[in-house]
Amino acid sequence: MSCSSGSPRFAVLYDSLPTDVQSAIVQKQLIPLLDHASKARRNRVLSSAAKMHRRHARIPALDLRSKQREVNALLDDLHRDAKRSFVHDRSRRTELLEQTVESVTCWLNDIWRVVYEHNVDFMLAHRCLVFTMNTIDQIGHARASCRCALTSMYVPITIKRRSGKVVKSWEVNGAHNVGEVLEFIWRDLFLSMLATGTRRQIEKIPEMLDDIEDIMGWTSLERLLYGGRKCPHDEYGPDEEWSDVDSDIDEDEDAYTDDDSDLDGPVSDADWVPKLHRRTTPSHAKHWSHRISSQVWQFRKHVHAAMLAVFRSNPSLRLYSALLASSADPQTTQAELTAFLSESATSSPDVFAAALDIHALENNTSAIADLLATHAHLLRPRDAPTHQCAVTTLASDPAYHSRALAIIEKELLDTARTVRAALVSSVFSRLDTLANKTELDAIVKLRSNAAGRQDRVERWVDAVTTPGAVGPNPMALAALVMGIPLPVGPGGGPAALGFGGDGLDGDADPLGYLDLDPNDPDMEDLREEFRPRLKQRFEGWTDVAAAAGKSGAGVLARMYRELVRSMPFLRASDVVEEMLARVSEKPGKQHLIDAVDALSAFVKVQRRKLAASKSEQKRRANAASQTASSGSGPSLHLPLHPHPHPGMPMFMFGIAQTTPEESDTVPDRPETPPPPLEPISPAQANHEYAGPAAPAPLFTFYPGMPAPAPPPAVPTGGGGGDGGGYAGWNGMDDVD
Template identity: 40%
Template sequence: MGNDYSSKLRRIYDSLPPEAQKDFVNRHLSELLSLSTEKAKHVVSAATGLQKKYSHIPKIDLKGKRKEIRALLTELRRDSKRAFLKEDSNCMEIISEIIETLVSWIVDIWRLVYEHKVYFSQAHAALLYVWEVALELGESSGIGGCKCAVNSVPVDLTIRTSAGELFKQFSLPNIQDMDKILLWIWRELFVSMLAAGESHARQKITEMLEDVEDSFGWRSLSKIIYAGNKDENDNNNTHDHDDYCSCLMESDVEVEEDGDGRYNCKLHACHWSSKHLEQRLHIRDLVLARLCNLFELEPSLDLYLDIINISSRPARQLMKILSVIATNSSSTFAAALSIYAIECQTYRICKLLDTHSHLLRPQDADQYQAAVLVLVRETRYRPRALKIIEKEIQETAHSVRLLVESSFCGLNTESNKAELQRILKLEMASQPRLDRVNDWIDAVITPISAPMHPVVFAAAMMMGLPPGLDESDESDIMSFLDLDPDDPDLADMREEFRPQLRERFDGWATLALEYSAGQALLSKMFITMAEDMPYLSSADVCQEMLNRLSHRPTKEHVLDAFEGLTEFAAMQR
């Protein structure tokens, strides 16, 4: 009965916040010491022993470290301003001091969590702050936005035990690669938490993984398993004095080496004790659980591959999740197509296309093409795949045509059409033909809009009419889209202002050639294109149109798309 009460008390005590724990000890537990002198002495002696044991351990002192680092960052900004007026600068020295301060602190954090197995939550918060500083320092710049100083200061970290034993070194080119060190420390922290029997360790680690994901992105979670590296084969910029072993991780084979119970597994470091080694798969499973939760919220091919690269066991679960959420949105639909394609799931691909092909967006062309490629290679589904390819080539060519006509607005004028037919009958490379091609281009090209007269602009604004974009405005939009080419939030805008039509067209044309009769299909389709766009039949006319487009910076996407179409035409002529 006594054991039941003590177990219950420990569970309740662990669930209390620190302030409540302290209050409980002061109000209730301290009174129990007066019941028995012997027991009281024993408890006080044990407490004194713990106090002595932890009296000389490093202190994290996050508040004090924040103040210290903030002062150095402030001095760095001041130095940058002074350097603008004077030639001398101390930025290299200040940056080096910041890095040395962080490196020294990281070593203390490792000793606390691995050697002393205490302050896990505080250590986690400290590591997040180190990354916050690394990001701020990485984004800082000197005169003219130059980041040479930050990028030229290396990060060298050497970890020794309290006894002075050397077993881990990092040598990184600059602080922007600090994530390798931090993720390695996090793995040490997690395995130490589990080995120490920390109460609710798994729940706490799950919460910490969410923090790491928020700061570093989901790709960092698998790096924790591999000690900060991308995968089990990546081990750049580090030198382990504890030597990592290698094995076929998926089978979780455990091999005895010299009878010391060491595991032949990439999931662990050989400096771990047997207690730490027992936790290595628990860390993996917690990371996998988090990644699977993310997959359920926002599936992607990269995330799927990352999960099965760690372990193939969740593959069936992921497929089940995908079958439920594949048609929830356009993004999940595209992800499902790409995953089914890589797994050659032809039946699932056809089923999706039969019921929800309307969810496909222009920017999903890569995923769509990957899925159709799988269908082309299977005889049963090849006729359907060829119909899809023909339809997509027609639609993409039509989109290119509309783009070209936006830059050559006179193409559909009857007089210009007739003139083009007369030009095509002239001898190639003759001077009369060259002159008439130039005159024809002058007649069909869309003129560059002049700045709107101030009075007209004011009248348009008063009437609520949009003034329209001039060349400089379009250039500003393109520059904005270039700020982050991979930002998914800008995908729709990129498709509107800079559609990747060349890549799309080339992709479908290449797919057609996967089948023996594909070339005949392309030749037939070119005849139709040449009827709609007669200038495609003439290399010199197309080249002059390309030359004119090249002089307009905001029309690069038009130039690129039309160039791809003319190259296709050249191969078919």
């Protein structure tokens, strides 16, 4: 009884001890006990030890320290090559990158064999995988360097058993996609640990998952369940495609039995041999044994818990959807996540934006309305897409429709005022002077092809431009080309380069530093300050207004009138083009050019819609008046009107003098049928043949019947060189 109760207690104590202490206990306490054990027990222990020795005789050695020294030497060569390439004509960067990637991928097969075939050194293998991923991340995200050599690198990787049988092979296009291979190995590592590891090792799984999330992001946690394959919430770009060749394609269809694993039982045991018809699926691998496969649900629980911990610290819409998809009880998970959001939605701007996204997905209009009513100040300019999605959901509810329209109009006005303020402060500071306003009104009233209009437009743009706002200093440009360091300005940054009278204070990032890596999240704040997405913001809100129905169209009409009032130059496209050409001379102003172009396009569209609406109203009014007049009785006489100018032809069309803004619109006149034909002149109107209108004979021009004789000639003035013509006959010769 004492022996049976002492062994579990010893096991608990032994697992709680450090590794060095465990080794010391084995050496000093357990090994000497064999001398006092019975011969049969001693032989069983020795036989078991010999068997384990034979099994692990060919285990690969994972020397992490040596690998670190090797890779660090290659990274040092990369840094030295980057310095030498400025002097020498050639660079060894591509060659060194290939050597580094090959160095960290050549031992992936050994890592897999250690954890899956030998079921040992789980923590050491995890540290090796972490080191591999850190190395690839380091060489892939080095700033001020081209990533073409890394992203186009061909990396073939194959996982084989000790017997040489292929388990899985990849043909990775781009070294940055090696992480998918690491996720496949990590999944087998965790499953083997759950199946064969000790309690102390299993308790390390949350910490190991946290390491993976810290390096590769939370999406890697979900991809672990699929062995690095795409999952429903992954969004790969075109350069992130990869191909893998499963072993069931080029291998025999015999079942894997894990003959090199401690988990194996007799081959005749059907529980350990998968069925031949089983194929590889995203959540199951063909090479797994039954005991490994049985740990998938336990592993899924650990991954779900790790993702839930990430959501509590950094919630997002994609993570919310992933948690619901991977949960065994989605309703309970949804209730738990919603309760967390209700408590912490207003704790930070990031959490607030995530809460709006999630409530918009779930169509919780009341929660959206409450959040926007109390904490709308937490929204940042970068959160405009989230704000627009939430307002769109709000507008779909009749109870909050008016509130949504007010938000849409406010955001449109704020965006337009931001664009105008940027124009006035950076380039066109004299836009609001009375003389320039008067000149612009005169230019707008001119025809688009009027003589001298283009010269007046150029002179007006010159007049409103801030003195010295454009035109770089030639000496400053020469200094930049020669590589002279930038002087430090009063604000602490580079200044006085001659890009305007105020140095670089109004020029955001003239050297394009923000464009080196447009997807770098660390530069998001700077991009928001120097590259605001004004065009996308304005177009997004116009789309939201258009989706709101007729009331949204009214908001857009009011916005059009406000834009024409505050920025009258938008009415003339040639003026806008000249202004944008002037803005393009300043570095770092492409976002402002795009924003003004979006406003100009909006004004054109709304002006055409307004003209079409007026034309439709006039057409309906004319149609109604004609219907009313026809209802009083048909008229048997053609209307007679005197010729306006006897010396001019009757059928003359006036040409309207259009202004530039009218030339972009449809003609502002109803599309009604032409009026009935009228007599040629007052003299011919009094002729006997120009009396009451009568229907023309239907068979007058029928072949074979003689045509009626022409009426006798009546001399009239202005009838032509032969002394006039006949009313209703020769007088119609000019009408086609």
